[in-house]
Amino acid sequence: MAAGPVMSVAEIEAFLDREFPQIHLGGRVYSVEAVGPMTARMRLAADERHLRPGGTVSGPAMMTLADLVLYVAILAQIGPVGLAVTTNLSFNFLRKPEPGDLVAECRLLKLGKRLAVGEASVFSGASPEAVCHATGTYSIPPR
Template sequence: MQPVMSVEDVEAFLDREFPQIHLDGRIFAVEAVGPGSARMRMKAGARHVRPGGTVSGPAMMTLCDLALYVAILAQIGPVGLAVTTNLNFNFLRKPEPGDLVAECRLLKLGARLAVGEVSLFSEGRDDPVCHATGTYSIPPRK
């Protein structure tokens, strides 16, 4: 299935409907959307680093959730009330401070539920630092 929203469309929707994600500046960027997929970047700054010199779990969780939402929106259009119903995270290795890249793939896109997975990578690294699976509830079309 080809996306119905472009990178620019999704970013404009997020800017309009969720301006709070940019309170600390533009740290999230949609880099690509494709058939059942999305790639995002988070510019992890000092506020995202926890003791021990690693990007915090909550920062990684936010990026995974947002990447899944973006992949779904790109396929179904601007549906602000699509909501997370489940997220599961496996933290695989310590991410270095710096940018994180999320690669998201939808596993199922139905009329009411979407299921996907996200792999997070430290920029320039091949081994994922986190793997997440999630489910979103899609409201009925009116």
């Protein structure tokens, strides 16, 4: 659909800060690293609050990052639409992530007028193997 992003990393970060300040409660841990045509990459600077017993990053932390990177990829393409909402998310947890930063890479598979579908892969450390794979659908409100 779109030839490239209509929002920059800085514009998306400012939008998230303004519209969703709750994601930064307890300190800023989510950052947008890149946006491109139908893509986005984000980082979670996982700390103690993101760990589960056994010393691994928790499923809910990975789920939040995957959902957020999908939303960011969509915003980058359509602009600052606060009411674009998740309608479906599916997760496959593939391997145990080590404590520390997680990086999520998203690719939009379809971007229509009313629905967007994408996939996100979450990586831990320097490993090239994903620790989590997610697919999601978002509803885009009429303009």
